[in-house]
Amino acid sequence: MYPRAFHYHRAGSLREAASMLSEFGDAKLLAGGQSLIPLMKLRYANPSHLVDLNFIEGTSYIKEESGVLRFGALTRHAEIEASTVAGKIPIIHDCAAGIADVQVRNRGTIGGSLAEADPSGDWATVLITLQTEVRCQKSQGDRRVQLTDFIKDAYTTALAQDELVSEVVVKVPPKGSAGAYLAFKRSAPVYPTASAAVQLTMDGETCKDAAIALGCVGLTAIKAKDAEAALRGQRVTEKTIAAAVEAARAVADPQSDMRGSVDYKRMLAGSLVKRAIDIADRRARGEQVEAGHIYA
Amino acid sequence: MSSAEDTNNWVGKSLPRKEENRLLRGRGKFADDIKLRAMLYLRFVRSPYAHARIVSLDTSAAEVLPGVACVLTGAEIAKTTQPFIEIGPDPFAKIKDYPLAVSKVRYQGEPVAAVVAESPAEADDAAELVQSEYEALDPVVDAEKALEDKSLLHEDVGTNRVWNGVFEYGDVEGAFKEAAYVVNIDRLHFHRFSSTPLENNVVIAQWNPKDERIYYQCNNSFPSFAIQFLAAHLGVHIDRIRVETSDIGGSFGIKITSYPQMAVCALASKKAGGRPVKWVETRSEHITSSAHGNERTFRDTRVALDKNGVITALVSRHIDDCGAYPRYEPLGCVIWSQVFPGVYRFKNARIDFSQAVTNKCPVGPNRGYSRMQHLWFLERIVDICAHKIGIAADEMRLRNYILPEEFPYTTPNGCVYDSGNYPKMLQVAKSLFGWDDWKIKQAAARKEGRLIGIGIGTTLDSGTNNFGQSQIVNPFLPYSGNSQGANCKLDIYGEVVLAVGSCPQGQGHETTAAQVVADVLNVHPDLITVRTGFDTERNVHTGFSGTYASQFAVSGLSAVHGAAQKLKSEIKRLAAFALNTKEDDLEFGSGAQGPEIRAKSSGKSINYWGLSNLVNANSASLPSDLYEITLNCRYVWRAPFKVPDTKKKYGSLTLTYASQLHVAVVEVERDTFIPRILDYVAVDDCGTVINPSIVEGQVYGATAHGIGAAVMENCVYDAVGNMLTSTFSDYTPITAMNMPKVKYGHIETPSPHSYSGAKGMGEGGAAPIHTISAALQDALFANDIIIEDSFNNADSLFRAMAAKEIRHVVSIEKRI
């Protein structure tokens, strides 16, 4: 299938791209195109103008400076997967290495994924367990928005019509903190059935802080605050894990679709939280444990 | 010159495929690679409704869009064409199947109009402009409900039950009277799935006004079948339709029923003044509207067994769901009976078989067609009875298998199983698998509360059909037997050229055919040029040519062998003249100047070019009694079948019976309910193996296909007939990432029915579906769960385990 006719524009800078957005009105940005192009091909999305960001210099990078990792908006999932700098936060590697398939990872970008705000996207679920800011650029000036404020609803973000994501800034977790991301997907072109991200900050045997998020079981990634509370200040035991899992299941708000029924997804989300807590806990103790997307 | 002993055994070698260079390097020629001058592009407008009356269809906006050549609607083409012929007897003939819906639509995705434009994008733009209005009718998405006839798909037929027949053999009542156990199974269900060839359907058609002939370049996989439908529908003599196929990227039987789209493309070309029209199917179109496999429900099954668990009789009622239009059906209503008793010895059975139309995509003969549904049903029965009586699954099978010494074995319905050794396959599988170790591991895991099951699936791949079985569904059909053609020649400059009538889709026909000819002529297979692909004008095909139904190894290669033998005898006569010796003094082989014939007595030789030259370019020295030699030999192979007894539904329906035995260990994960395959063995017996690596490849492919069907691939419709699995995101075909490591083993029981001992084996009998169902039941039986459906994914297993009430679908009467 072929998209409807559209005008193609190649932006020379992010500022120019932002000004094109306000100039053209009915315009979409083309980053990796892994959501936009299929939607255009099926004619569910029919923008009149396409502003291509791919030829702008300096939009793809991973830098560590003063306690944060900076990801250029057009950094591909595959670049993050291969990056030793990004590998400093294992949960980020867990996510990058398993999104869809190699082709998608080579094209898809972290900025595009967050701006798309697909309810089943991977990045938002992972990044809300860390302190993440999204840098938003207009033709004049920019601003930083906490990721938790950035994603408003399914496919809906805090971005103004003439604004785009320029950078994603993630605070490096303190020593003793470790996380794990688990996502179950049936095959490469399918979004996960459910996913869970867990970041634990341990102080000896005690969990000083916990961040737990669920993906694909609501209209946005869900921060499981009660599940976090069940672990915070506690030892990670079977009992506290069970309480966290129950709280996670309670906060999940999935929909039935071909990936699974409501009850199944809720059950699965809890089971993934349980597995992710275990891996995060072991990683916090210095153990090398694999995590990421699992073919289910 | 090499001796005969050195090379005369290409058959049986794992020769790398001759096609590989072309296909793996992206140098193949597929239908969509073909671009013709002034070609137009066609896009179908499809129904969003599963069942609705077409109130209005306004194509005016589409017609005036710049770049649009023409628009076709069902109402328009119904004026100049006949409905497609129906294979079934009355009341089938009353079904009016047009390639574009005429007054009502009967499945979601049914084409209602076709727009033709200068470019694919313009065709898509125009398709969006076709305005339609429908009046929704009650959809029928369940075959059993369809039989209630509350909402009719084809009003003229008066019923949704389009076929019914009772298959009864032996003394059923007597066997039940004497039974030690009777097991009742309320309902089993084989789900609807399909194949996902890499290449979708593609048609290029040109209705040439100069000669009033229709030219097709397409990837239909059974063109000799398609042209019969097209000729009658279009009102064109069949000889005026030329169909050519080139490389085909998979079919699995699904591309057999692309003739409706072929018809529309021809009509569009005619309307556009004879310009060629190309249609390239999108993936979503393929999933929703090409063809699906048959769905089947098994009701009220009763099984009689003796005190040792030997099945003595079987009674059941089967309802097959063929979707909105029968098309290749009702052939499926008889094809299952090729394997009536499966691999088992029971003699007494009564199966009441019905087929229903429903508001779903029409079915097509999907890999394992009609037989896998039945074989799955039989394997379910065996496992359910084994569990209920308390006999181990392997022991149960050994007590019921047809024994090796019973071959050739005549089934209750008169089919003749050529050869086989099921107990030996089980033994090979067990040793490859480490059966005893797994039993110990399973017991230990169960103690830890893990849900681990071991399952066996034994299945048959019946190959080379007797088309006479079509007379069981409709006694008026003019088909019987089976045939295949091949042409083997020495070209003018001595090249050995073989042409076959098959249209391979990755089965390696060029290679195996070359192996056969290489053995006959004692030359290297690289020296044989093989032309595959269908072409009505090349005169190689017969009425059954194509690639389908696991038959090339037998029908195709028998024709190849016959043609090569014919050529060989002509070469001998000619060489005896040229070398001035007797035919029995001649030796075939290769020398410094390529393939040649040598006189053993004199040591003189003549190469193929020299021989060809005598016939074609240097013929003055040829004596007139050799004028009949053309070095261009066509051979038609015919299968030795008789017309079955259509009243008793009795007779030999297939020539060869390859068998497969798979064993799997499956764990249902306690916290995710994902069925994980922990170990997998596939043992195959396709008689004498022509090319082991091709056979092994087919086994892996069929195994992947079957595992996909068992746990991932399901065509889901909602209550109003929306197909909810219309993209790969929802249909999720299996990929390499989902595959367990498969251990492969094989045995060879040569077939007495084929010249080489080989059996067709391309379909594989869907062994993984049977095997995984068996393993899951073994894993969950302790939890009172019977596997009732052929599709089981994490979600369905979770729901079965979470169900508050156990459904009692199975009961057992003990009479001892």
Added chain:
Amino acid sequence: MAIKFGGEFEIKRTPEDVYDFLTDPNRFAPLLPDFQGMTQQDQTHFTVKVNVGISYIKGAADMKMELSQAERPKRAQYKGQGSAAGGKVAMTAGFDLVPAGSGTKVVWQGEAQVFGALASVAGGLLEPLGKKNVQKLIDGLQTALS
């Protein structure tokens, strides 16, 4: 893929007032989410143009609406049918008006049914998004009537 919705609210207007509002397409239709415009055929038939979809995945849809039940001041029901994104949508929306003190209790219920590929592509999102749109309509109604 039927999406069912329903609920109730109370307002301080008489059933007659509420009924007249609900059955007046010129007042009712603009409350439909993403309302773009309308044309009225007669007293009980009108066509509204709305945007359906989410975020940028949106398309214009023409909904043919019919006031299919009108029993002043007890009940009003609309039936609608339209095309969107290559599919079809059918919906019913009924309002039962019950006197409650000096005001009215509005009990509303309805059903939407999607036909076509959209049902598959939108999948599980149809229901929550559909419900959000219905809630917007009800919120708009409450505001307009208060």
